Amino acid sequence: MGDAHRVGIVGLGVISRAYLDTLVGHAGVRVTAVADLDASRSAAAAAELPGARALTVEELLSSPDVDTVLNLTTPAAHAEIALGAIGHGKNVYGEKPLAATLEDARAVLEAAGKAGTGVGCAPDTVLGTGVQTARAAVEAGSIGRPQFASAVMVTPGHERWHPHPDFYYTAGGGPLLDMGPYYLTSLVHLLGPVRAVTGAAGRLRAERVIGSGPRAGERIPVEVDSHVSGVLEHVNGTLTTLTTSFDGVATTAAPIEVHGESGSLSVPDPNRFDGEVRLHALGDTRWRALAASAGYADGARGVGLLDFLTADGERVPRASGELALHVLETMTALLRSAAEGRRIELTTSAQVPAPVPLTAAAQWHGRPA
Structure with missing residues (x-):
């Protein structure tokens, strides 16, 4: 476990359980810390995760035992948590959307670019x-x-x-x-x-x-x-x-x-x-x-995070921040078009992610096929 990716989770709402079901037991990942505005949630989650500490959000973002922050907060907090993680030199992978506004999303990617950290974002379905x-x-x-x-x-x-x-x-x-x-x-x-x-x-x-x-x-x-x-x-x-x-x-x-x-x-x-x-x-x-001919078989929430962690800077993660930014601009442009009554041209683009070859659960998670 010495080489395992150390993940800290911020936000322990409904979706966190789905992520934990994927991450717990994975040989390449160790959940080292959890945090939530509700301290009782943090304590309960840590009690179920051997080796994980219940921390405040601020403590988790600065913890030396966390390499990547998994951001499962509500959309309005996505950018704040991401920027906090990046400010402490952490990689960050979050639930969608990347941020509540396009400006905040751009700020997240700009900060990550300057810090040399990675940004990934759901969906991974x-x-x-x-x-x-x-x-x-x-x-x-x-x-x-x-x-x-x-x-x-x-x-x-x-x-x-x-x-x-x-x-x-x-x-x-x-x-x-x-x-x-x-x-x-x-x-x-x-x-x-x-x-x-x-x-x-x-x-x-x-x-x-x-x-x-x-x-x-x-x-x-x-x-x-x-x-x-x-x-x-x-x-x-x-x-x-x-x-x-x-x-x-x-x-x-x-x-x-x-x-x-x-x-x-x-x-x-x-x-x-x-x-x-x-x-x-x-x-x-x-x-x-x-017949199924491609993709992660028996996929589950968190497979995009695993893909992000194993990219290790050698390839573009399939659930990348750049793709999430383009999707967010597409959505905000639709809303702006509706409000202004005109066609909107986008300023971002995105590299089409690499296709996923048919991959059994035993390969991506070590589970029996």
């Missing part, structure tokens, strides 16, 4: 067999040259199940910034970066009602648009229509579809690591499922 098998099919020419795509995310909102959903409806929240990274990151893998966007947005309700937990029945204000639609112009000329909404109930639309000259591809939920990829080739009479 796109590295699973679902999106990666779809990408392999596109790159193999199974649909011919891509012409256009659609991406659709519709849900009534997270307040039905989340006991503290306030941040979903404040700055840095909303359906686009919350769920959009899964779809937009997938689209970069499938079709490449975006050069311009046109957006429209609105909100159905001024308040939401918490549906579970100790605050059930409490009303919370909606301070951001809860429905965002738009058109993305990819650098390669492909057009994508995007809908993200907390104002619907359900949809039968495929999460992502990519249409080409000689076929159409149905891509599974990018918020999952797996799922069925289906192809309808020109001349066929029905859709057919494709």
Whole structure:
């Protein structure tokens, strides 16, 4: 364990358990510290992690026993924690989005560049067999040259199940910034970066009602648009229509579809690591499922962090800060386009991450296949 990457976790909310399930027991990672604004959470987590200390946030960011900070705070705090970690010479990998604003995200990457530290960012679900098998099919020419795509995310909102959903409806929240990274990151893998966007947005309700937990029945204000639609112009000329909404109930639309000259591809939920990829080739009479041919099999939250840690400066991490910045600019440009009623050209781009070859769990985690 002497060569293990030492990780400190800031933010011990719902998603932290999923990360811990992946990290605990991994031979290449040691969780050495945990911190949360709620000290009781830190103490409880440390008690379950041999060798980990419960620290304050400030203590963790400066701890000599931490090489990489895993930032699982709410979006409004992402930049502050990232900048604090970088200021102490730490690498940082965080939940999406990279920051609540484009300016803050740029500041994070600029600080990391000056400090010589690395920045990585979720989502990593796109590295699973679902999106990666779809990408392999596109790159193999199974649909011919891509012409256009659609991406659709519709849900009534997270307040039905989340006991503290306030941040979903404040700055840095909303359906686009919350769920959009899964779809937009997938689209970069499938079709490449975006050069311009046109957006429209609105909100159905001024308040939401918490549906579970100790605050059930409490009303919370909606301070951001809860429905965002738009058109993305990819650098390669492909057009994508995007809908993200907390104002619907359900949809039968495929999460992502990519249409080409000689076929159409149905891509599974990018918020999952797996799922069925289906192809309808020109001349066929029905859709057919494709066997998994790429991606981290049995992927789980944290596989992007493992990919980030093993990059070690020798390659661009697949869940890189640069990709997260481009995705964030795409989203904020859509919101600005909606507010200003005009097409917005982007100032960032992103290198399409290296594809993930089909990798059994035993290879990426040491688990039985």
